[in-house]
Amino acid sequence: MIEVSNVQKAFNGNPVLKGISCTFETGKCNLVLGGSGTGKSVLLQCIVGLMKPDLGSITFDGTMYTNNKINIRQEIRRKIGMLFQGSALFDSMTVAQNVEFPLQMLTPEMTPAERRDRVEFCLKRVGLENAGNKMPSEISGGMKKRVGIARAIAPNCTYLFCDEPNSGLDPATSIKIDELIHEITHEYNITTVIITHDMNSVIEIGEHIIFLHQGRKLWDGTKEEILNAQVPELQEFIFSSSLVRAAKKVDEEAEGGLASIHDHEGGGI
Numbered sequence: 001m002i003e004v005s006n007v008q009k010a011f012n013g014n015p016v017l018k019g020i021s022c023t024f025e026t027g028k029c030n031l032v033l034g035g036s037g038t039g040k041s042v043l044l045q046c047i048v049g050l051m052k053p054d055l056g057s058i059t060f061d062g063t064m065y066t067n068n069k070i071n072i073r074q075e076i077r078r079k080i081g082m083l084f085q086g087s088a089l090f091d092s093m094t095v096a097q098n099v100e101f102p103l104q105m106l107t108p109e110m111t112p113a114e115r116r117d118r119v120e121f122c123l124k125r126v127g128l129e130n131a132g133n134k135m136p137s138e139i140s141g142g143m144k145k146r147v148g149i150a151r152a153i154a155p156n157c158t159y160l161f162c163d164e165p166n167s168g169l170d171p172a173t174s175i176k177i178d179e180l181i182h183e184i185t186h187e188y189n190i191t192t193v194i195i196t197h198d199m200n201s202v203i204e205i206g207e208h209i210i211f212l213h214q215g216r217k218l219w220d221g222t223k224e225e226i227l228n229a230q231v232p233e234l235q236e237f238i239f240s241s242s243l244v245r246a247a248k249k250v251d252e253e254a255e256g257g258l259a260s261i262h263d264h265e266g267g268g269i
């Protein structure tokens with residue numbers, strides 16, 4: 001479990017994170033949801049240590065990360081896997097070399113043969129067993145995300161951070177990537193944190209959701225609870241998604257008949 005307590009961050013006097021406290025649960029897909037510019041990426045960077053919060057603390061399974069000794073921070077950092085927006089593969093390396101890269105950096109004790117086995121295993125796990133020799137330029141956006149996932153889990157990560165894993169993907173491929181992240185999270189009991197503004201992902205894999213708005217956490221809960229959350233900013237965010245509007249309309253038709261829908265349309269959400 002990752003615990004974030006009163007994290008604050010400002011740039012040039014402009015507060016971006018205004019005291020965020022939340023927990024990310026072990027073995028679950030934890031989603032950080034919110035509109036553009038609400039501080040999702042800044043929060044993620046503070047959690048993984050790419051940015052230093054001005055105030056507040058972050059613990060990983062009870063061990064303090066912020067302001068702790070360098071060796072303890074490095075030990076935690078070794079357990080973190082990252083799936084970057086746009087996949088961030090090395091263009092000059094093959095798919096297999098990309099997946100092997102963090103093993104060379106983080107697990108020097110592994111022999112070349114052990115590394116090759118691990119790469120083979122991870123590529124197979126993400127459904128890319130035949131793509132090891134391809135270059136990133138030869139594979140699709142969805143395949144690149146899969147390589148990114150294989151690379152993130154290769155060193156046996158305990159924590160997986162995904163920055164908008166669906167960006168640039170078509171809806172069907174997005175669902176497959178969401179499903180893969182969800183499966184891997186449960187299979188290896190990983191604490192997964194996903195930054196997103198995609199309501200499809202919320203509905204697919206949102207086991208624990210944090211909603212950020214203008215640098216504050218306004219709500220947290222599950223995908224089952226989110227549609228009934230009584231937070232105006234969250235409702236506005238959710239119902240700006242045409243998919244959710246359509247799903248709610250179908251529900252209302254089934255439950256209340258057409259009269260209730262027409263009433264609703266008059267009032268608006």
Ligand SMILES: Nc1ncnc2c1ncn2[C@@H]1O[C@H](COP(=O)(O)OP(=O)(O)OP(=O)(O)O)[C@@H](O)[C@H]1O
Binds near residue numbers: 016039042
């Ligand atoms: N290094 C930085 N220096 C100055 N301002 C920054 C920096 N990083 C982020 N910001 C500002 O912090 C605010 C929040 O940015 P952030 O990238 O966290 O938003 P976000 O919620 O991830 O948005 P999006 O969904 O569009 O990626 C923005 O106003 C952004 O301009």
